Amino acid sequence: MIQTAFRTRLSSKTLLFFAFTLLLFSCKEQAQQTQQPPLVVDFIQLGATNAEVExxxxxxxxGTVNVDIKAQVTGYLEQIYVKEGDYVKKGQPLFKIKGDVYNEQVNNSKALLEAALAAQATAKLEVEKLKPLVEGKVVSEMQLKTAQSNYEAAAAQVQQARAALGSSKINLDFSVLKAPVSGYIGRIPNRIGNLVMPNDATPLTTLxxxxxxxxxxxxxxxxxxxxxxxxxxxxxxxxxxxxxxxxxxxxxxxxxxxxxxxxxxxxxxxxxxxxxxxxxxxxxxxxxxxxxxxxxxxGVLKVPMGSVKDIQDKFFVFTLGDSSKVSMKSFEVAGKVDGQYIVKSGLKAGEKIATNNIDMLNEGVVVKAVIK
The missing domain is CATH 2.40.30.170 (Efflux pump adaptor protein, beta barrel domain)
Known part of the structure; x- marks a missing residue:
């Protein structure tokens, strides 16, 4: 029993010794932590300056002129004279629409004009024939007036036939599409043989x-x-x-x-x-x-971008306060130039802001400040 009691006292003393040793080491570590030197941080003092912001x-x-080239008559595309990306001059042919039908329209209009001219000539001869007969009172004056009216109608038919001929020639000219301005040809979606018409949504090309x-x-x-x-x-x-x-x-x-x-x-x-x-x-x-x-x-303030913390689209810097403590301040940005933010509001001239080690700083931390 004496040996058992002795062993129990010995175990208690051993445990007490180990506990005291651990407590001693823990106190030493805490003392070492509290005695670490303050973080060395560089600071710059803000001052008003001028800046040009982009x-x-x-x-x-x-382009100064962008023209959609569209067909003005209906027909099958017969020729494409240009390639995509070509530079063309004003008046240069671009496309040709098959023009057989328009050639025939011109020929028909010419024939109608010739017939109208012949009818006009016949009406004129009738008037000239009746004039002496009226003067000699061989025929009545009413017949002369009728002949003159027929002549005027024939003359009007001549004008109508000339207009029809002009219109058919215009349609024939429209079968060849020319560049209205000088410029570069865009995409050409159609190919030879495609049917094109004036109401097509897609132009033949863009110039x-x-x-x-x-x-x-x-x-x-x-x-x-x-x-x-x-x-x-x-x-x-x-x-x-x-x-x-x-x-x-x-x-x-x-x-x-x-x-x-x-x-x-x-x-x-x-x-x-x-x-x-x-x-x-x-x-x-x-x-x-x-x-x-x-x-x-x-007269604006500029802050280096490397000195700024961007948190949820807000900008912050660490400023140096009393007792070498830092505080986090937010500010608004008016622009940026040459790696610096231009301050819109939130900071004042003369304030000192940290330029390095900002990821190691927190509100109220004591630092060893080096003013640059």
Whole structure:
């Protein structure tokens, strides 16, 4: 029994020793944690400056002239003189519709005109024959008046036949479709032998004149008011830039004009167009591009993008406060330029904001601040 009691006391002392050792190590770790040096963070002091901001708007490209080429008479397509993408000059033949029926209409109209001319000549001879007979009182004056009326009717028939001949010639001319303007040929959906008619929904092709091109784009009502108040339209009047579909900047600047003087009730935007020279024909009708408009800001604050936390579409920075503690502040963005946000509201000149280690910062954390 004495040995059992001794072993029990020994076990209790051993457990107490281990517990005390664990508590000692835990206190040391806590002391080490509380004694860690503060995080070193770089800060910059905000100051007012000037900035030029670029805003990009998606646009669609159109030629200065876009013409749908449609058949003006019904018939079978007999010839296609051009290929898709060809450049054609004004008056150049594009398509030929089988014109046999229109040739026959011209021949028929010529024959009718000749018959009308012959009838007119006969009526004139009748009038000339009756005049001396009336003077000699051989025939009555009523017969002369009847003959003169017949002559006038014959003359009217001649005019009618001439008009019919002119109309049939026009229809014959319409069987050959010519380019109304110079430009580039678009898609040609029809093939030789297809029946074409004036009321076809799809044109034979589209012709675009692209020595200059129009790029249509829209500004929101808020952007429109902002540009109008700050003179942005005058600044961009003759210096609009364009980003092409491949991401490169077009090497010619354009002129800015209003495409519509009203704000669209459905979209809440106003349409604009920029006119660009196109000497190398790089820009084609139907293409897309982005229009660059620039706006000046005077006396604004700029914040590096790397200093900003974006949380649910809201922007935050860490500012340095009293006792080297940081606090998180939200702000609104007016634009961005050269890797920096332009502050619209929420921050003031003179405030110091953290520029590194922002993912390790929290509200109220004490830091060792290094002012850059």
């Amino acid at each position: 805003k990009k708007y998606p646009g669609t490209i159109e 675009s004149e692209i020595n200059e091109v129009l790029v249509y784009f829209s500004l929101s009502e808020a952007d429109y008011i902002s540009f109008a108040k700050e003179g942005g339209f005058q600044k961009n009047a003759n210096s609009v830039e364009l980003i092409m579909a491949d991401g490169s900047v077009y090497n010619h600047k354009g002129r800015l004009t209003v495409a519509s003087g009203n704000i669209d009730k459905t979209t809440g935007s106003m349409s604009f167009k920029a006119i660009f020279p196109n000497p190398q024909k790089l820009l084609r009708s139907g293409g897309t591009a982005r229009v660059i408009l620039k706006k000046d800001f005077d």
